[in-house]
Amino acid sequence: MTVRPFRAQDVPGLAALLDAIEVFTAEERRVALEIIDLAAAQPDQRDYVIGVVEDGAGGLAGYACYGPTPLTDGTCDLYWMAVAPGCRRRKYGQDLIGWVEDGVRQSGGRLIVVETSSQEKYAGTRSFYARMGYEAAARIRDYYRAGDDLVIFRKSLIGEGA
Amino acid sequence: MTVRPFRAQDVPGLAALLDAIEVFTAEERRVALEIIDLAAAQPDQRDYVIGVVEDGAGGLAGYACYGPTPLTDGTCDLYWMAVAPGCRRRKYGQDLIGWVEDGVRQSGGRLIVVETSSQEKYAGTRSFYARMGYEAAARIRDYYRAGDDLVIFRKSLIGEGA
Numbered sequence: 001m002t003v004r005p006f007r008a009q010d011v012p013g014l015a016a017l018l019d020a021i022e023v024f025t026a027e028e029r030r031v032a033l034e035i036i037d038l039a040a041a042q043p044d045q046r047d048y049v050i051g052v053v054e055d056g057a058g059g060l061a062g063y064a065c066y067g068p069t070p071l072t073d074g075t076c077d078l079y080w081m082a083v084a085p086g087c088r089r090r091k092y093g094q095d096l097i098g099w100v101e102d103g104v105r106q107s108g109g110r111l112i113v114v115e116t117s118s119q120e121k122y123a124g125t126r127s128f129y130a131r132m133g134y135e136a137a138a139r140i141r142d143y144y145r146a147g148d149d150l151v152i153f154r155k156s157l158i159g160e161g162a
Numbered sequence: 163m164t165v166r167p168f169r170a171q172d173v174p175g176l177a178a179l180l181d182a183i184e185v186f187t188a189e190e191r192r193v194a195l196e197i198i199d200l201a202a203a204q205p206d207q208r209d210y211v212i213g214v215v216e217d218g219a220g221g222l223a224g225y226a227c228y229g230p231t232p233l234t235d236g237t238c239d240l241y242w243m244a245v246a247p248g249c250r251r252r253k254y255g256q257d258l259i260g261w262v263e264d265g266v267r268q269s270g271g272r273l274i275v276v277e278t279s280s281q282e283k284y285a286g287t288r289s290f291y292a293r294m295g296y297e298a299a300a301r302i303r304d305y306y307r308a309g310d311d312l313v314i315f316r317k318s319l320i321g322e323g324a
Contacts, residue, residue, distance in 0.1 A: 028233060071190060073307040111304060138300030140316055142273060145235040154302055 006050035168212035
């Protein structure tokens with residue numbers, strides 16, 4: 001397994017990784033980093049669980065951040081996931097998703113939801129989640145901005161009837 | 163207009179109001195109060211905008227809490243809304259929704275989303291939003307717990323094509 005839990009020392013590496021992700025806006029990077037900083041400052045918090053993949057050259061190749069969805073019983077949000085452009089096609093995305101799903105299962109979770117965008121630049125992200133067994137379960141028109149819908153994926157980790 | 167902006171002195175009245183709302187769980191009351199406490203402690207924050215209706219007897223008859231949805235351009239979440247059991251059928255709900263929509267419009271917003279539950283006890287809530295022009299746009303199965311789905315309502319505040 002290439003994924004290991006986040007440590008406070010990973011903050012600069014994660015900032016560099018976020019800078020390298022083409023699809024993220026400056027605002028998205030800022031919010032992602034805010035959560036990373038919070039996790040570094042409060043090692044005992046349980047709202048955000050972060051895993052990283054090292055790139056073998058002192059940097060980070062990818063990360064995922066998930067946490068329990070407030071007011072639900074057993075649902076987790078996969079808040080952020082990213083793999084550096086030079087490190088794709090190495091199954092790091094699959095490793096990160098597997099790490100997240102194992103962690104959710106171990107904490108008693110049963111459902112994972114992921115919010116993403118309908119934009120063309122997220123087509124690869126959406127097909128990745130579909131390959132990983134996530135169902136595009138809902139769509140909110142014009143959510144992010146006019147013409148940019150919210151797409152919510154879900155995956156049940158327990159057996160589900162039809 | 164019966165709705166006025168929240169003040170820090172409203173905290174005890176809002177705590178009493180939340181206690182009186184039958185459908186809320188203890189956890190939901192706790193989270194709702196956490197946001198109210200934060201708004202009282204940080205009068206300059208802009209993440210949560212709260213309006214209240216007085217009951218004419220020193221207490222509060224209802225409240226609504228909304229705010230800009232992070233990472234969106236012009237979308238607001240209506241996070242909480244409640245009217246005390248003894249004060250229903252007095253159009254306070256309609257007044258609160260109108261106050262929220264006016265506030266969203268004045269801050270340049272164009273879309274409001276509301277998350278609620280598929281449970282039978284929320285049937286009145288769902289039909290209220292439908293009457294107010296909100297569309298049940300998405301549903302995530304078993305989101306809150308097995309058998310309790312997330313239902314997301316949306317209302318556009320600008321003209322929308324078909």
